[in-house]
Amino acid sequence: MAILINQDTRxxxxxxTGKTGQxxxxxxxxxxxxxxxxxxxxxxxxxxxxxxxxxxxxxVIEAKExxxxxxxxxxxxxxxxxxxxxxxxxxxxDLVICITEGIPVRDxxxxxxxxxxxxxxxxxxxxxxxxxxxxxxxxxxxxxxHKKGRIGVVSRSGTLTYEAVSQLMExxxxxxxxIGIGGDPINGLKHLDVIKLFNDDNETDAVLMVxxxxxxxxxxxxxxxxxxxxxxxxxxxxxxxxxxNKRMGHAGAIISGGKGTAQxxxxxxxxxxxxxxxxxxxxxxxVKSVL
Numbered sequence: 001m002a003i004l005i006n007q008d009t010r011x012x013x014x015x016x017t018g019k020t021g022q023x024x025x026x027x028x029x030x031x032x033x034x035x036x037x038x039x040x041x042x043x044x045x046x047x048x049x050x051x052x053x054x055x056x057x058x059x060v061i062e063a064k065e066x067x068x069x070x071x072x073x074x075x076x077x078x079x080x081x082x083x084x085x086x087x088x089x090x091x092x093x094d095l096v097i098c099i100t101e102g103i104p105v106r107d108x109x110x111x112x113x114x115x116x117x118x119x120x121x122x123x124x125x126x127x128x129x130x131x132x133x134x135x136x137x138x139x140x141x142x143x144x145x146h147k148k149g150r151i152g153v154v155s156r157s158g159t160l161t162y163e164a165v166s167q168l169m170e171x172x173x174x175x176x177x178x179i180g181i182g183g184d185p186i187n188g189l190k191h192l193d194v195i196k197l198f199n200d201d202n203e204t205d206a207v208l209m210v211x212x213x214x215x216x217x218x219x220x221x222x223x224x225x226x227x228x229x230x231x232x233x234x235x236x237x238x239x240x241x242x243x244x245n246k247r248m249g250h251a252g253a254i255i256s257g258g259k260g261t262a263q264x265x266x267x268x269x270x271x272x273x274x275x276x277x278x279x280x281x282x283x284x285x286x287v288k289s290v291l
Contacts, residue, residue: 002177003152003197003204004095004121006072007035009136012060012069014076014084016041016051021075022123024099024140024185028073032144032225037136039067042084044132060091073129073138074098081125082107089120090141096188097138098124108186115188122188125194128158128180141180149174151287152198154191155210156183156217160280161240164208173291176204183212191221199229206232209274210286213239219268224274232290235276237262 011028015021021041029038029052040063041051048056057063060072072093077085081100088096089111103125115122123130129139140159141158145165151173155161161180168175176198181189191209198204211218218237225233239262269276277286 003133003201004177004179005130005132005136005138007032007037007135008131009037009071009138010067010069011038011071011073011136011138012040012042012057012067013038014042014060014072014088016054016056016075017043017046017049018075020190022051024075025054025073025105027143028137028139031137032135033093035136040069042072060087060093064091064093067154068230071138072096074100074125076100078102078104080276081223082111082250085111085122085125086114089115089118090198092118093120095121095123097129098122098125098188099127099129100124103184107183110194112186121193123179124182124184124188126187127182128161128178130179131175132173132177138181141178144171146178147174149176150203150205151175152194152201152204152207153178153210154194154198154207155180156191156212157210157238160210160236163280164236164283167281168208168287169283169284171288173284173288176201183214185215190217192217192224195221195229195233197226199231204231206234206287206291208283209233209235210283211235211237211265213237213262213265218265222265222269222272222274225274233274234283234287234290235266235274235282236278236280237265237269237276238280240278
């Protein structure tokens with residue numbers, strides 16, 4: 001078992017005719033090692049085309065009906081990406097992974113409001129995607145650093161996701177599923193949503209949670225963990241030295257009114273029983289120590 005995706009997942013690529021969409025669809029397809037996980041592409045202007053054996057459809061509903069795909073990955077330019085998400089939501093897909101960075105906040109506010117009424121889950125935008133090692137990857141993460149195992153990883157930062165996985169591998173620890181949820185202020189799944197899934201997954205023994213400055217998602221998740229989590233959680237929050245009132249990296253990584261600092265988050269996480277480190281080089285070792 002894994003969370004959200006596995007070797008039986010069927011995926012469509014919205015934006016498959018663009019250079020980025022083609023490159024990453026090809027790489028992800030190769031990672032599936034012969035399993036037909038990537039079954040459709042979507043471009044309203046290039047319906048009927050074929051990309052390396054993958055048919056291109058005019059819209060998401062048509063692609064879903066023709067291929068049975070229930071998951072979409074989006075490599076669409078920022079000004080059109082929200083419409084692509086909305087189309088996937090209207091089609092009733094189970095999961096959408098939006099890699100696109102720079103989507104206008106107003107567009108995402110509209111999407112988040114609309115998604116309240118449907119079943120579709122969203123990872124991103126501005127994220128590296130999701131991988132269940134040795135089965136399927138959907139996104140842009142380097143596949144060679146991953147190995148199947150029993151540690152769940154959830155992170156707001158794509159780069160720190162890769163670093164966390166690399167350290168786990170140095171400790172001989174594989175991963176059940178790794179998710180980069182993205183660092184935009186208006187996004188889909190939060191730390192808490194993913195932690196709940198890992199808590200219920202019988203093939204995940206522990207979780208590494210990586211946060212950033214800005215917002216209160218990590219604190220909200222920590223309080224839930226203290227009351228409900230049945231598995232050990234290790235935490236790290238990037239941005240201890242970040243100056244206040246200055247955005248650092250991601251659009252959502254801004255400290256406002258003295259709230260959302262890394263130190264504040266780490267204190268709450270410690271109070272809630274999460275084993276935290278303030279040294280990013282110690283994440284893997286700390287996970288091994290709690291098993």
